[in-house]
Amino acid sequence: MTRKTTNSxxxxxxxxxxxxxxxxxxxxLAFFGPAYMVSVxxxxxxxxxxxxxGGSQFGYKLIWVLLMSNIxxxxxQSLSAxxxxxxxxxxxxxxxxxxxxPVNMVLYLLAEIAIAACDLAEVLGMAxxxxxxFDIPLLWGVSITMLDTFLLLFLLNKxxxxxxxxxxxxIAIIGLSFLIEMFLAKPDVTEIARGLIPSIxxxxxxxxxxxxxxATVMPHNLYLHSSLVQTRKFDRSKKGIKQAIRYNFLDSFLAxxxxxxxNAAILILAAAAFYKNGMHEVAEIQDAHRLLEPLLGTHWASILFAVALIAAGQSSTITGTLAGQIVMEGYLNLRIQPWVRRIITRLIAIVPALVAIIYFGEAATGKLLLLSQVILSLQLGFAIIPLIHFVSDKTKMQGFAIGKWTKIxxxxxxxxxxTLNAKLVFDEIETWVTTSENPIYIWLFVVPIAIFAAFLLLYIIIKPFVEKNRTIPNLVPHINEIVVSESNEPIVYSKIAIALDFSKTDQKSIASALQLGGKTAHYTIIHVVETVGAMVHGNETHDYETTSDHYYLEEYQKALEARGYQVSSxxxxxxxxxxxAKVVNENDFDILVLGAHGHNWFKDLLLGTTVDAVRHKITIPLLVVKDH
Incomplete structure (x- = not known):
C-alpha cells in the first residue's frame, strides 16, 4: 500500500x-516566487x-568569496528545488x-540550532x-519581532x-537602497575587479x-526551497516535471x-567608506550606520542603510519561521495547529536573542551576528550531504537524478x-586548549562533541551508499490488522458511523464498532480530507491527498466486506x-464511533479537540475510543 503522509x-x-x-x-511568471523567498x-x-x-578589514579582497558562495x-538550491x-x-x-x-533526531536538533542561529541574526538585525x-531599545525591538508570527499567518491566509x-x-526596497548607496560611495572599479581573484x-x-x-549558503534555505516549489500544481508528466525544473532554475538564477x-554592494560599500579611510575595525552594523553619513556626505546614506536593514530583517524572519515549521513537521512528522507551530519557531529565535542582549549587552551584537553565521556554516555539511544523496538516487528520482558532472x-x-569547517573547528579547539587555564574541560566536553559530529557526518555520507534499497515504512496500519475481533455480543445498534483518520487509532475504532453491531448492522466509514484544496474546492478537489485517502477508504471497505460486514463509505x-458532525446529522445513524488519539489537555491545546467540537454538534450517542 502507498504510504500516507503529510504534505510539506x-x-x-x-x-x-x-x-x-x-x-x-x-x-x-507562474513558477517565479519560491526562489525570491529563499533569496532573502x-x-x-x-x-x-x-x-x-570583510569589507572594512580587507577592502575588496573577499569579493571572490561572495561570488564563489553565490555559485x-x-x-x-537547484538541487533542493x-x-x-x-x-x-x-x-x-x-x-x-x-x-x-535517533539519527533524524540529531539532524533535527542540528537544523533547529542552525535556524535559531539564523533567526538570531535576523531578529537582532531588525531590532x-x-x-x-526610531531610537527603540534593542530589547523592545526584539520583542516587536514576535508580531512577525501574526503577519505570517495573515499573509499565508491570503x-x-x-x-x-x-x-x-x-527585496526591491533593499536593492534600491543599496543601488543609491553605491552611487554615493563611488567605489574603485579596478579594485573590485581585483577582488575577484582568490586570496586569503x-x-x-x-x-x-x-x-x-x-551567511550565503544557508542550511535552512535548502529545507525551505524543497518545500516552497511544492506550492505549484503542474502537469506531473515527464515533460511537465522537466519544465518545472527548468523554470525553477531560472527563478533561482535571477533571485x-x-x-x-x-551582498557585494554591502562589502563594496564597507570597503569604499571604511577600508579606504583607514577604519579597519568597523564590524558593528551600528558603527557602519553612524559613520556612513559623515563619510558619504549625506544623511540619506544612513537612513537608506537602516530602511534596508529593517526590510532585510523583516523578510528573512518570515522565511526563517516557515523553514522552522518545515523542519519540525518533516523530521518529527508532527502535526500541530499552524499558529502554535509558528509561535514555537518564533520563540526558538527570540529567546536566544533576548538572553544574548540581556547577558552580553547591546555592544556584543556584532560579534553575535558573526558567530551566528559561522554556526550556520558548521551545520551546512549535515544538510548538503543528505541532499546530494537524495537527488543522486536514480530509483527515487524517477529518471531525474542529477548527472555525473553535477554530482562531481x-x-x-x-x-x-x-574541509574549511574542519580546519576552523581544529584551530578553535587548539586555541582554547593552549590559552585555557583548565583545558581538561575542553578535553572532556568540546573534543568529544567534535568527534561525535565527525562520526555522524561520516555516517550520513556512507549509509545511503550501503542501504540504497531500504524500504520506506508504511505509516498506515495494514488492512488485515484493522479487524481485531468479531464479537457475538447482543446487537444494540444497527446503523453505525465510524470516523477514521488513517492512524493506529482506526484499529480500535473499527473493533469497538464491530462489537456494538455484529454482522447484521450496517457500518459507514467516514474520512475528512483536510488539505487547503479540499477546504476551497470541496468534492471537486483532485490533489494527491484526496486520491490517496479515497484509495485507503475503499481498501478498508473491501477488507470489512470480505469478512461479511455491510459497509459503505x-x-x-x-x-x-x-x-x-455535518455527515452524521445528514444521515440516519444510531451511534458515532470516534478516535480520541489519547490526547491530554496539553496535546488538545496543540492539536485541537475534534472530539469536543463534534460532541456538541450531533444528537446521537458518541463512543470515544482512545488509542491506549
Whole structure:
C-alpha cells in the first residue's frame, strides 16, 4: 500500500495551479516566487555583519568569496528545488524516510540550532534597524519581532502568491537602497575587479570567509526551497516535471544573483567608506550606520542603510519561521495547529536573542551576528550531504537524478565546506586548549562533541551508499490488522458511523464498532480530507491527498466486506470538526464511533479537540475510543 503522509506546508501545498494552455511568459511568471523567498536568507542581517567585517578589514579582497558562495548557492538550491519537484518531499521528510529515528533526531536538533542561529541574526538585525531609525531599545525591538508570527499567518491566509509579492517588494526596497548607496560611495572599479581573484590574507580573513559562506549558503534555505516549489500544481508528466525544473532554475538564477548584488554592494560599500579611510575595525552594523553619513556626505546614506536593514530583517524572519515549521513537521512528522507551530519557531529565535542582549549587552551584537553565521556554516555539511544523496538516487528520482558532472561539482562543494569547517573547528579547539587555564574541560566536553559530529557526518555520507534499497515504512496500519475481533455480543445498534483518520487509532475504532453491531448492522466509514484544496474546492478537489485517502477508504471497505460486514463509505472535505458532525446529522445513524488519539489537555491545546467540537454538534450517542 502507498504510504500516507503529510504534505510539506500543507496549508499552501499545490495551491498555485500552472495553466498549460498559455504563453511561455505566463508559465514562467507562474513558477517565479519560491526562489525570491529563499533569496532573502542570502541578504539577511547576518550577511551584513560578515560583509561589513570583510569589507572594512580587507577592502575588496573577499569579493571572490561572495561570488564563489553565490555559485555554490545556485547549484545547491537547484538541487533542493529538484528534490521537491520530482519526489514531492522536502529535505527534512526525505531525511526521515532515509535515516533511523535517533539519527533524524540529531539532524533535527542540528537544523533547529542552525535556524535559531539564523533567526538570531535576523531578529537582532531588525531590532538594530528599528533602533537606528526610531531610537527603540534593542530589547523592545526584539520583542516587536514576535508580531512577525501574526503577519505570517495573515499573509499565508491570503495565499502563497500574496506572501511572495510582499517578500519581493521588500527585496526591491533593499536593492534600491543599496543601488543609491553605491552611487554615493563611488567605489574603485579596478579594485573590485581585483577582488575577484582568490586570496586569503590571514587566519582572520579565513574566519570571515567561512562566515560569508555560512551567511550565503544557508542550511535552512535548502529545507525551505524543497518545500516552497511544492506550492505549484503542474502537469506531473515527464515533460511537465522537466519544465518545472527548468523554470525553477531560472527563478533561482535571477533571485540569487539579486542577492549577490546586495551582498557585494554591502562589502563594496564597507570597503569604499571604511577600508579606504583607514577604519579597519568597523564590524558593528551600528558603527557602519553612524559613520556612513559623515563619510558619504549625506544623511540619506544612513537612513537608506537602516530602511534596508529593517526590510532585510523583516523578510528573512518570515522565511526563517516557515523553514522552522518545515523542519519540525518533516523530521518529527508532527502535526500541530499552524499558529502554535509558528509561535514555537518564533520563540526558538527570540529567546536566544533576548538572553544574548540581556547577558552580553547591546555592544556584543556584532560579534553575535558573526558567530551566528559561522554556526550556520558548521551545520551546512549535515544538510548538503543528505541532499546530494537524495537527488543522486536514480530509483527515487524517477529518471531525474542529477548527472555525473553535477554530482562531481556538488560533492566538490561539500568537500570544500566540510574541509574549511574542519580546519576552523581544529584551530578553535587548539586555541582554547593552549590559552585555557583548565583545558581538561575542553578535553572532556568540546573534543568529544567534535568527534561525535565527525562520526555522524561520516555516517550520513556512507549509509545511503550501503542501504540504497531500504524500504520506506508504511505509516498506515495494514488492512488485515484493522479487524481485531468479531464479537457475538447482543446487537444494540444497527446503523453505525465510524470516523477514521488513517492512524493506529482506526484499529480500535473499527473493533469497538464491530462489537456494538455484529454482522447484521450496517457500518459507514467516514474520512475528512483536510488539505487547503479540499477546504476551497470541496468534492471537486483532485490533489494527491484526496486520491490517496479515497484509495485507503475503499481498501478498508473491501477488507470489512470480505469478512461479511455491510459497509459503505463517505469521503468529505474541510475541517473534521465541522465535516464529521455535518455527515452524521445528514444521515440516519444510531451511534458515532470516534478516535480520541489519547490526547491530554496539553496535546488538545496543540492539536485541537475534534472530539469536543463534534460532541456538541450531533444528537446521537458518541463512543470515544482512545488509542491506549
Amino acid at each position: 506546508l500543507e496549508e499552501v501545498h499545490e495551491s498555485v495551479a500552472i495553466v498549460q494552455n498559455t504563453s511561455i511568459w505566463k508559465k514562467i 536568507g542570502y541578504m539577511d542581517p547576518g550577511n551584513w555583519a560578515t560583509d561589513i567585517a 555554490m548557492a545556485l547549484l545547491l 529538484r528534490l521537491g519537484i520530482v519526489r514531492q518531499r522536502d529535505l527534512a521528510q526525505a531525511s526521515r524516510d532515509t535515516y533511523s529515528r 538594530i534597524g528599528l533602533q537606528l531609525l 495565499g502563497i502568491r500574496k506572501m511572495e509579492a510582499f517578500i519581493i517588494a521588500l 590574507p590571514d587566519s582572520t580573513a579565513l574566519y570571515i570567509a567561512i562566515g560569508i559562506i555560512g 540569487l544573483n539579486m542577492a549577490f548584488f546586495v 561539482a556538488s560533492w566538490l562543494i561539500a568537500l570544500i565546506i566540510v 463517505i469521503l468529505d472535505f474541510g475541517s473534521p470538526k465541522k465535516s464529521i
